[in-house]
Structure formats: structure tokens, C-alpha cells
Amino acid sequence: MPERIEVDTVIVGAGLAGLTAARDLVAAGRDVVVLEARDRVGGRTLNHALSDGTVVEVGGQWIGPTQLRMAKLVADLGLETFATYGEGEHVLRFGTSLARYRGAIPRISPVVLADMGQAQARFDRLAQRVPLEAPWAADRAEAWDSQTFATWIRRNVRTAKGRALFDLFAEGVFAAEPGDFSLLHALFYTHSGGGIDMLAGTRGGAQQDRFVGGSQLVALGLAEQLGDRVRLGAPVRRIDHRDAGVTVLADGILATGRDVVVAVPPTLAARMLYEPALPGYRDQLTQRVPAGSVIKCNVVYDAPFWRDDGLTGQATGDRGPVKVTFDNSPPSGTPGVLLGFLEGEHARRLNRFAPAERREAVIGSLVDYFGPQARSPIEYVELDWSEEEWTRGCYGAHFPTGVWTQYGPALRASIGHIHWAGAETATVWNGYMDGAVQSGERAAAEILNP
Amino acid sequence: MPERIEVDTVIVGAGLAGLTAARDLVAAGRDVVVLEARDRVGGRTLNHALSDGTVVEVGGQWIGPTQLRMAKLVADLGLETFATYGEGEHVLRFGTSLARYRGAIPRISPVVLADMGQAQARFDRLAQRVPLEAPWAADRAEAWDSQTFATWIRRNVRTAKGRALFDLFAEGVFAAEPGDFSLLHALFYTHSGGGIDMLAGTRGGAQQDRFVGGSQLVALGLAEQLGDRVRLGAPVRRIDHRDAGVTVLADGILATGRDVVVAVPPTLAARMLYEPALPGYRDQLTQRVPAGSVIKCNVVYDAPFWRDDGLTGQATGDRGPVKVTFDNSPPSGTPGVLLGFLEGEHARRLNRFAPAERREAVIGSLVDYFGPQARSPIEYVELDWSEEEWTRGCYGAHFPTGVWTQYGPALRASIGHIHWAGAETATVWNGYMDGAVQSGERAAAEILNP
Numbered sequence: 001m002p003e004r005i006e007v008d009t010v011i012v013g014a015g016l017a018g019l020t021a022a023r024d025l026v027a028a029g030r031d032v033v034v035l036e037a038r039d040r041v042g043g044r045t046l047n048h049a050l051s052d053g054t055v056v057e058v059g060g061q062w063i064g065p066t067q068l069r070m071a072k073l074v075a076d077l078g079l080e081t082f083a084t085y086g087e088g089e090h091v092l093r094f095g096t097s098l099a100r101y102r103g104a105i106p107r108i109s110p111v112v113l114a115d116m117g118q119a120q121a122r123f124d125r126l127a128q129r130v131p132l133e134a135p136w137a138a139d140r141a142e143a144w145d146s147q148t149f150a151t152w153i154r155r156n157v158r159t160a161k162g163r164a165l166f167d168l169f170a171e172g173v174f175a176a177e178p179g180d181f182s183l184l185h186a187l188f189y190t191h192s193g194g195g196i197d198m199l200a201g202t203r204g205g206a207q208q209d210r211f212v213g214g215s216q217l218v219a220l221g222l223a224e225q226l227g228d229r230v231r232l233g234a235p236v237r238r239i240d241h242r243d244a245g246v247t248v249l250a251d252g253i254l255a256t257g258r259d260v261v262v263a264v265p266p267t268l269a270a271r272m273l274y275e276p277a278l279p280g281y282r283d284q285l286t287q288r289v290p291a292g293s294v295i296k297c298n299v300v301y302d303a304p305f306w307r308d309d310g311l312t313g314q315a316t317g318d319r320g321p322v323k324v325t326f327d328n329s330p331p332s333g334t335p336g337v338l339l340g341f342l343e344g345e346h347a348r349r350l351n352r353f354a355p356a357e358r359r360e361a362v363i364g365s366l367v368d369y370f371g372p373q374a375r376s377p378i379e380y381v382e383l384d385w386s387e388e389e390w391t392r393g394c395y396g397a398h399f400p401t402g403v404w405t406q407y408g409p410a411l412r413a414s415i416g417h418i419h420w421a422g423a424e425t426a427t428v429w430n431g432y433m434d435g436a437v438q439s440g441e442r443a444a445a446e447i448l449n450p
Numbered sequence: 451m452p453e454r455i456e457v458d459t460v461i462v463g464a465g466l467a468g469l470t471a472a473r474d475l476v477a478a479g480r481d482v483v484v485l486e487a488r489d490r491v492g493g494r495t496l497n498h499a500l501s502d503g504t505v506v507e508v509g510g511q512w513i514g515p516t517q518l519r520m521a522k523l524v525a526d527l528g529l530e531t532f533a534t535y536g537e538g539e540h541v542l543r544f545g546t547s548l549a550r551y552r553g554a555i556p557r558i559s560p561v562v563l564a565d566m567g568q569a570q571a572r573f574d575r576l577a578q579r580v581p582l583e584a585p586w587a588a589d590r591a592e593a594w595d596s597q598t599f600a601t602w603i604r605r606n607v608r609t610a611k612g613r614a615l616f617d618l619f620a621e622g623v624f625a626a627e628p629g630d631f632s633l634l635h636a637l638f639y640t641h642s643g644g645g646i647d648m649l650a651g652t653r654g655g656a657q658q659d660r661f662v663g664g665s666q667l668v669a670l671g672l673a674e675q676l677g678d679r680v681r682l683g684a685p686v687r688r689i690d691h692r693d694a695g696v697t698v699l700a701d702g703i704l705a706t707g708r709d710v711v712v713a714v715p716p717t718l719a720a721r722m723l724y725e726p727a728l729p730g731y732r733d734q735l736t737q738r739v740p741a742g743s744v745i746k747c748n749v750v751y752d753a754p755f756w757r758d759d760g761l762t763g764q765a766t767g768d769r770g771p772v773k774v775t776f777d778n779s780p781p782s783g784t785p786g787v788l789l790g791f792l793e794g795e796h797a798r799r800l801n802r803f804a805p806a807e808r809r810e811a812v813i814g815s816l817v818d819y820f821g822p823q824a825r826s827p828i829e830y831v832e833l834d835w836s837e838e839e840w841t842r843g844c845y846g847a848h849f850p851t852g853v854w855t856q857y858g859p860a861l862r863a864s865i866g867h868i869h870w871a872g873a874e875t876a877t878v879w880n881g882y883m884d885g886a887v888q889s890g891e892r893a894a895a896e897i898l899n900p
Contacts (some may be wrong), residue, residue: 279837290738291737348857349733392730401600402850
């Protein structure tokens with residue numbers, strides 16, 4: 001017989017969204033239980049200790065300007081942040097040719113720069129015309145949602161290098177190819193995060209700062225305050241929902257309450273059994289919002305040798321398989337850690353490599369960017385989020401064509417006593433930690449002020 | 451304790467795919483059990499008895515030329531077919547203006563006809579360039595898969611009416627909007643069924659003939675031959691798969707065998723628990739292949755009054771909500787039954803209407819096409835397939851942009867002893883009954899000739 005728990009609100013998922021909802025409900029005097037499938041909290045944030053004890057993140061890791069909810073959590077939990085390493089020059093690789101540059105603007109031909117600048121300005125202008133609460137209500141919503149971001153790029157970016165940089169933006173920010181999602185989604189998401197420069201940038205952008213000790217400390221700190229309200233190893237299988245309240249069955253636990261907050265990605269929310277079954281409109285939404293594809297690789301060296309070479313460790317290239325890198329060394333600078341992302345098509349392709357082959361391919365890219373010293377790491381740590389049974393893809397969900405306009409209103413609409421949270425349901429910083437926190441606050445508010 | 455069953459092969463789903471696989475395996479001397487969630491067989495085919503006993507279908511219902519596997523089943527099971535009613539003139543409605551025409555070519559302006567003809571020829575030519583076994587290997591696969599069918603229509607069809615007719619084709623055949631899926635998918639699916647005329651046509655096309663007594667008789671006949679190997683009311687919750695074989699847990703039944711055939715739509719296949727969990731590449735595929743949206747409405751009259759008016763009962767219109775109709779009367783012609791389809795965006799919108807409002811809207815469309823006599827049916831039967839917990843959408847799945855090229859190879863690839871069937875996995879008549887049968891035959895062959 002499962003253990004029986006009676007509370008006011010049952011929360012499914014101990015990522016930042018679920019933990020935030022729990023925090024707000026507890027602060028308002030409600031009883032809650034948080035049922036988490038994994039044996040850990042944090043969802044898409046996850047610390048990993050290297051063999052020398054240094055903590056690196058294998059999941060989401062940055063905090064940037066305007067992410068006010070995360071900044072407040074950092075302060076509330078007494079955590080510290082530090083700047084992502086950025087001294088020196090970045091590397092840009094087109095084909096086999098390498099360029100080094102300083103600051104935000106790569107040293108490429110003025111024709112490409114003008115092309116990019118014009119396209120970016122146009123895109124950012126369009127993005128601001130998408131209402132964050134209701135992307136489907138944009139004046140050109142239907143036209144924007146029936147074409148892919150790739151179609152827009154092909155029409156609006158004239159140079160091959162400019163298109164390659166837009167592709168990089170899609171892969172780096174959405175972990176998907178520009179052909180995978182709609183222009184309306186690209187515009188919404190960009191507006192939600194504050195523009196292309198904000199999403200793509202390091203200094204002044206979403207990759208600006210890091211967490212001392214790793215980003216999972218935020219979830220761990222929240223969970224600590226919740227104490228034994230958080231139950232690990234309890235994947236939820238079934239949610240019975242009636243006018244009188246809900247019954248949530250997890251492995252080993254049967255929790256009853258008035259409300260339930262489902263704080264997992266939409267595609268996973270669809271995999272639990274609901275009794276009665278959910279309305280078709282909601283069900284069809286959850287068939288249509290896949291998670292992106294990313295394998296995050298931390299490659300560890302005795303020292304950050306690229307720094308001696310005057311490099312920031314930030315590289316981008318149009319070939320891959322690693323198309324984006326960062327210096328991910330700890331604040332002390334030792335060991336040196338290069339972060340390499342496999343995103344979109346490269347993540348999908350290398351997912352099917354044997355581990356040793358994939359490692360070889362990743363390190364090969366780092367050698368292309370940073371020279372032969374990159375050939376011999378002392379440690380290699382990767383996480384393919386598509387293989388994680390309780391996430392099934394990162395960074396977040398992207399909306400293919402037609403989904404925002406046809407199903408958007410179902411994304412946050414509660415169904416009886418079922419409330420939906422998670423970074424995918426956020427209006428600001430959708431898909432980011434800050435968005436996850438916003439979604440948890442919103443779900444708690446729905447329950448506290450029905 | 452669940453009942454324990456030991457067989458060679460466990461089959462999940464008693465639609466045409468699962469039943470066909472079972473038939474072939476039994477014919478080869480294998481023991482099978484077919485576990486079906488519902489209390490009936492037939493999947494997306496379903497007969498419904500009107501109050502006078504007349505049988506109409508609320509699911510898939512037609513059989514046409516080149517559907518050789520279904521034709522053979524009809525013969526094997528001793529069933530009979532009859533021609534879809536087609537005497538007289540069809541109705542075409544643009545805006546509020548009605549035209550009547552005979553045969554396949556509507557009486558519209560020569561400019562529109564030329565535009566349509568040219569676009570259709572171009573589309574059919576492209577379709578033939580998509581390899582049915584491997585759409586991702588088409589020479590222009592990447593370009594075709596990074597744009598929507600809507601984008602192609604906008605570029606290749608010049609007249610507003612021509613575009614409206616292509617939209618109708620998308621809705622009628624895919625139960626989705628042309629912005630919902632990729633051009634590559636549109637081309638693959640069209641090639642798979644034999645061209646636009648074959649898919650859209652009545653005489654000489656996929657809607658040519660009907661089943662005396664209703665199309666579900668095929669599944670019922672197959673199930674009868676399988677006898678107590680078919681277990682109803684047994685939704686499968688979990689599949690354990692090891693080198694030695696599989697264990698399949700359904701409500702009330704624990705079945706073990708060497709192989710399992712999962713013969714349900716991809717999106718539902720993702721909702722069972724697999725132990726060990728499925729590879730990320732397969733899982734991400736199933737996040738990306740949503741089912742279409744259709745509400746099928748049978749509207750019953752004392753007599754087929756439109757026949758007296760010289761009409762076939764086949765109408766199309768660009769406004770909706772019902773954009774396609776057929777005469778669905780039984781062979782005797784009494785009662786008169788008009789079939790009205792709500793497809794794509796209209797299905798999604800009217801899904802959220804109250805039943806009486808939806809009925810009113812559907813009948814309103816029939817009045818628009820067939821005059822005031824359509825105002826007063828004696829019976830009204832509808833089925834919204836998105837609300838069906840064990841289907842969650844019809845007619846079949848469509849592939850949004852990027853899915854065929856990035857995930858196509860995962861569609862049929864067996865994983866250990868798990869084999870995949872269902873109309874979505876077919877190479878010919880994908881999404882149709884004939885494709886379901888092909889997929890069942892293929893899955894059985896995989897097991898018999900490993």
C-alpha cells in the first residue's frame with residue numbers, strides 16, 4: 001500500500017517551477033507536498049563534481065540582467081555569482097578559417113555585418129510586436145506562425161555568413177534548427193527574453209554571470225527550506241481530479257489535496273494518466289511542443305591554456321559539431337574547463353555515436369577553435385538531455401508552426417484543480433530559470449487568489 | 451494479481467495494424483495476445499448504429515483503387531463494398547456564392563483552373579521525387595523539410611481561389627492546416643497515396659467505395675478469427691524489455707513473450723512506461739508527430755433530399771466550419787445521411803463549443819450547401835477524435851517541419867524486441883487503413899524473419 005499524504009496542494013516536479021510554487025504556497029500557510037520522480041531536485045539544473053571536487057554544471061547555468069526573480073532568489077538564499085570569463089578575444093570560425101575579435105562584434109566583412117545588423121534590427125522590431133501574454137493575438141500571427149524561422153532567414157538575410165550566424169542563434173538559444181519552429185515562436189521567445197543581443201550575449205546578456213558552487217544550489221536551497229515536503233524518487237503516474245479535489249498517485253505515495261500544480265515540461269505532462277481524461281484541446285497541445293536537443297560537454301584541462309593565448313574561451317563556428325563554447329572554469333581558474341555545446345541537428349546526430357566517438361568529435365572541434373593543447377583533456381563530462389527520462393530534451397520546448405495560433409490558449413489554462421507550471425509556460429524569460437520561477441509564482445497565485 | 455499470459459508475441463492495440471500483425475503471426479504458428487485499451491476493436495474505424503439500426507461510420511470509412519491489402523481483406527472476410535453516391539452535381543461554395551458542377555473539375559474561372567492545374571502538376575511531380583522508404587533521402591529533403599506546406603502554397607499558387615483549394619486539400623487529407631506540417635511531409639504523404647487526385651478523389655480515388663455494414667466489419671472480422679487472443683479493456687501501462695524477451699503490463703493482465711508489437715499512434719506509444727527507458731532519439735521523435743484534428747458529423751434526414759435536387763451530396767467550401775461533405779446514406783438510400791467534416795482549425799475551434807452550438811454550426815453549413823431542407827435532421831451523431839483517450843486525433847499523424855529529416859529513421863526502427871506498427875509507419879497509403887495493414891504485415895515479417 002502506498003503511503004497516504006493529505007495536503008492542500010500537490011506539486012508534481014521539484015524543478016525551479018515546482019519548488020517556487022511550493023515556497024509561495026507554504027509562505028501563505030498552505031500544506032504542500034512536492035513529488036519528484038528523480039532522486040534529486042533541480043530539474044534541468046544539475047551540478048556535477050569533477051574528480052578533484054570542482055563543481056561544474058551539466059544543465060542550465062547562467063544568470064543575466066533583467067532576470068530579477070533569479071536575482072532575488074540568489075539574494076534570499078545567500079548565494080554568490082561571478083562573471084563568466086571574458087578577458088581577451090573570442091574566436092569565430094567559418095569553414096576552416098579562424099578569426100579572433102574583441103567585444104560583441106566579430107571581425108567579419110562589412111557586407112556581412114551590415115546584412116546581419118539590418119536583419120537583426122528587423123527581427124527585434126517584429127519580436128516586440130508579439131504580445132507576451134498572447135502570442136496568437138499578434139497582428140500578423142497567422143502569417144508568422146505558418147512559416148518557419150528558416151523561411152524568414154532565407155528571405156531576410158542575404159549573405160551566406162549572415163544566414164550561418166542566424167542558424168547559430170537558433171541552435172544556441174533554442175537547441176533546435178531554424179526549420180524546426182515557427183517564426184512566431186522565434187519572435188515570441190526573443191521578445192520574452194529581451195531581444196537577440198540579450199539572449200545571445202555574455203556581458204550584458206543571458207550568459208553574463210555564473211553561480212559560485214553551481215546553479216543547482218538555487219533548487220537545493222529552496223528544497224532545504226521545504227524540508228520533508230519534498231519527496232524524491234516518486235514519479236507521478238496518475239492524477240484523479242474532481243470538483244472536490246485531486247488524488248495524485250506516485251510510486252509509493254498517494255497524495256490527496258484540493259489542487260495540483262503540474263510543473264513538468266508539457267510533453268511529459270502528457271504522459272501521466274488523468275482521470276477523467278484531459279480535454280482534447282489540451283491533449284493535442286501537448287502532442288505539439290517538443291523539447292530541444294542538446295548535449296552539454298564539460299572538457300577539463302589542468303589549466304585554462306586559452307587564457308594564456310589571450311582568448312576568452314568563447315568560440316563559435318558554422319561547421320560543428322561543437323558550434324558554441326565557453327570558459328566554464330571555476331572562479332579560481334583551476335582546473336580549466338571548456339564548455340562545448342552540441343545543439344539541434346548535431347545533438348541528434350551525435351546522440352547515436354558511441355561515447356568514445358562522440359568524445360573524439362567534441363574534442364576535435366575544440367582543437368579546431370583553440371589549437372592542439374585542447375587535444376588532451378584530463379576529464380570529460382557530458383550530458384545528453386534527450387536521454388534523461390524525466391526531462392527528454394533541453395533547453396526548453398519549441399513551438400512548431402501552427403501551434404501558438406491554434407493551441408496557445410491551452411498552455412496555461414488551468415483545468416479544474418489542475419494548474420500548469422514550468423519554464424514553457426512563462427511570459428518573461430520563457431525557457432529559462434527565471435521563467436520557471438515566474439511560472440511557479442503564477443501557479444501559486446492562481447491557487448491563492450482563485 | 452494480474453492474470454498471467456505467456457505467448458510468443460504481445461501485440462499492443464487492436465486496430466487494423468495490430469490485428470493484421472496478429473493474423474500473420476498466428477498463420478505462421480505463433481502464439482499471440484492482443485491487448486486493447488478499449489472495450490472494442492478497430493481503432494480509428496468505428497461503426498455506429500443510428501436509432502433505426504442503420505449503421506454509419508464515425509471513423510475511417512472508405513476504400514479506393516490501389517488499396518490492395520484492404521481489397522484482399524474484403525475478399526478474405528467475405529465483405530461487400532458499394533460505390534460512394536455520386537449521381538448528379540457537386541456543390542462548390544466560395545464566400546457566399548454557390549456553383550454546381552459535374553465530375554472532377556469545378557466550374558470556376560479558367561484562370562483559377564489553370565493556376566490550380568499547374569500547381570498540382572508541379573506538386574505531384576515533386577511528390578514522386580520523395581523515396582517512400584526514406585523521405586529524408588530526397589535530393590532536396592532539407593529545403594523541403596525546413597518550410598511548411600503553407601509556404602509552398604503561397605509561393606506556387608497565384609490565385610486566392612487556388613490557394614483556398616489547396617488549403618481544402620490539406621484540411622481534407624491531413625485534418626490539419628497547411629501551416630502545420632512540412633512540405634516534405636506533404637510530398638511524402640501524397641506520393642504514398644498516389645497523388646493529389648487519388649487522395650482527394652471519389653470516383654477513382656480514396657473515397658470511391660464504402661463497406662456494406664460499415665468499415666469496422668474488417669477489424670471485427672479479423673478479431674473474430676483471433677478469438678480469445680484479443681483482450682479488451684486492457685490498456686497497456688508498461689513494457690519491460692530485455693535481451694531475453696518482454697513483459698507487458700496492462701490493466702489486469704501481465705503478458706510475457708519474446709517480442710512486442712506496439713501498434714498505436716506514435717504519440718500514444720510515448721505515453722507507456724518503458725523499462726529500460728527508450729533511447730532519446732526515439733523518444734524525441736514521438737514528441738514531434740501530432741495527430742490531426744477532426745470532428746466527423748453524420749447528419750440524418752428522413753430521405754436524401756439533395757438527390758431529388760440533382761446533387762451528389764458532395765460539397766466543398768472555403769468558409770466552413772464544414773468545408774467538406776459527402777452523402778453517407780446506406781445502400782438503400784434511406785435514411786438520408788450527410789457527412790460533414792470539421793477539420794484542422796475548425797475542429798480545434800468547434801471542439802470548445804458547447805455541443806448544441808456545435809450542432810447548430812454544422813447544420814448551418816449544410817444549409818449553406820444544400821438549402822433549408824438541411825435545417826431539420828432527425829438525428830445527429832458526431833465524434834471528436836481528439837477527445838478519444840486511446841486515439842487523441844485523426845486521421846493520422848502529420849510531421850511538422852524538421853521531423854522527417856532529423857528523426858525519420860527512428861519511425862520504424864525496432865528497439866531490441868520492440869517493433870513499431872500503425873498507419874503512421876506505412877510506406878504506401880500512410881495514414882490510411884491500407885497503410886495500417888501494410889504496417890502490421892511488416893511488423894510480423896520483422897519477427898518471423900529477423
